[in-house]
Amino acid sequence: MPLQNKKNILITGATGFIGSYIVKHALALKYEVYVAVRKTSNRKSLEDLNVNFLILDFSSETAIARTLTSTIVFDTVIHNAGVKTASTEEAYKHNNVDLTKNLCAALQKKRLLKGSFIFISSLAALGPGEEDSMACIAENRVASPLSSYGKSKLLAEKEVEKSGLKYTIIRPTAVFGKGGNDYKQLVSLVKKNIAIYLASPKQLLSFIHADDLARLIFLANTPAGVNQVFNASDTQNYTLEKFYKTVEHALGKNIKIRLRVPFFIVASIANLNGLLQKMCNIKSPLDSIEKAREVTALNWACCTDKIQSQLHFVAQHSLNEIID
Numbered sequence: 001m002p003l004q005n006k007k008n009i010l011i012t013g014a015t016g017f018i019g020s021y022i023v024k025h026a027l028a029l030k031y032e033v034y035v036a037v038r039k040t041s042n043r044k045s046l047e048d049l050n051v052n053f054l055i056l057d058f059s060s061e062t063a064i065a066r067t068l069t070s071t072i073v074f075d076t077v078i079h080n081a082g083v084k085t086a087s088t089e090e091a092y093k094h095n096n097v098d099l100t101k102n103l104c105a106a107l108q109k110k111r112l113l114k115g116s117f118i119f120i121s122s123l124a125a126l127g128p129g130e131e132d133s134m135a136c137i138a139e140n141r142v143a144s145p146l147s148s149y150g151k152s153k154l155l156a157e158k159e160v161e162k163s164g165l166k167y168t169i170i171r172p173t174a175v176f177g178k179g180g181n182d183y184k185q186l187v188s189l190v191k192k193n194i195a196i197y198l199a200s201p202k203q204l205l206s207f208i209h210a211d212d213l214a215r216l217i218f219l220a221n222t223p224a225g226v227n228q229v230f231n232a233s234d235t236q237n238y239t240l241e242k243f244y245k246t247v248e249h250a251l252g253k254n255i256k257i258r259l260r261v262p263f264f265i266v267a268s269i270a271n272l273n274g275l276l277q278k279m280c281n282i283k284s285p286l287d288s289i290e291k292a293r294e295v296t297a298l299n300w301a302c303c304t305d306k307i308q309s310q311l312h313f314v315a316q317h318s319l320n321e322i323i324d
Contacts, residue, residue, distance in 0.1 A: 124150030
């Protein structure tokens with residue numbers, strides 16, 4: 001039975017990598033945690049945690065409103081659900097844009113949110129920074145996303161902004177940490193003393209540990225964060241060369257083979273992955289020409305002045321933990 005003096009929080013995408021960290025931080029902060037799941041969701045990662053499962057039908061605004069009980073009013077909603085890879089533009093739109101729009105509308109219509117709707121977007125919604133100046137990517141730069149994923153996240157942001165809800169938008173850069181899979185292959189190659197360069201060694205990158213991201217989300221959940229957008233990284237920017245040296249040092253390895261992959265090969269691999277995804281549902285983060293352009297873009301340096309000055313954010317994890 002939920003305690004009356006606890007604040008209620010609803011978290012979507014809680015069964016995933018980032019979502020599990022958000023749930024643990026919410027519990028540590030003594031929230032009464034509700035996690036929105038589909039009937040088919042794998043709840044194994046949350047079974048041992050003190051959370052309340054809400055089985056929601058995300059198919060439409062009406063369905064969401066029907067499955068949200070009017071007896072629970074939330075102090076905060078963190079919307080982390082969505083897809084990073086999809087075989088069609090329509091799939092990106094449905095999972096990242098429509099779901100966000102419908103959830104906002106249902107919460108607004110039934111008056112089920114007292115505080116902020118926190119939307120977890122992506123730095124990909126802005127697109128890479130300028131290559132001439134190599135200036136870091138600030139929150140207020142003109143958005144120019146390269147991928148369907150980035151475009152869908154940008155459209156979802158716009159739905160949040162016009163929803164009528166109080167909101168906070170968080171745009172994380174590349175996220176790593178225990179439970180994440182994005183960097184396992186690169187780390188396994190370094191263990192074999194091999195480094196694969198899909199872009200120039202001078203490419204600028206930024207990262208954030210999932211635990212730091214979850215902590216930042218709650219730092220932003222204050223009156224000062226209302227109707228604000230924050231980029232999220234560990235406040236450091238790394239060249240691709242420095243990234244590999246960091247992993248190399250953390251593993252105690254000495255890279256002997258360094259392979260620079262030309263763009264036409266990266267693009268060919270992306271095309272093949274996209275075909276396999278459509279034909280066999282074999283998913284890959286590199287699944288289209290636009291994703292090939294995104295991962296090889298020279299400037300992914302994330303500006304963090306705003307989270308440092310307004311949220312007083314200081315990272316507690318370092319990039320060498322990417323080997324976990």
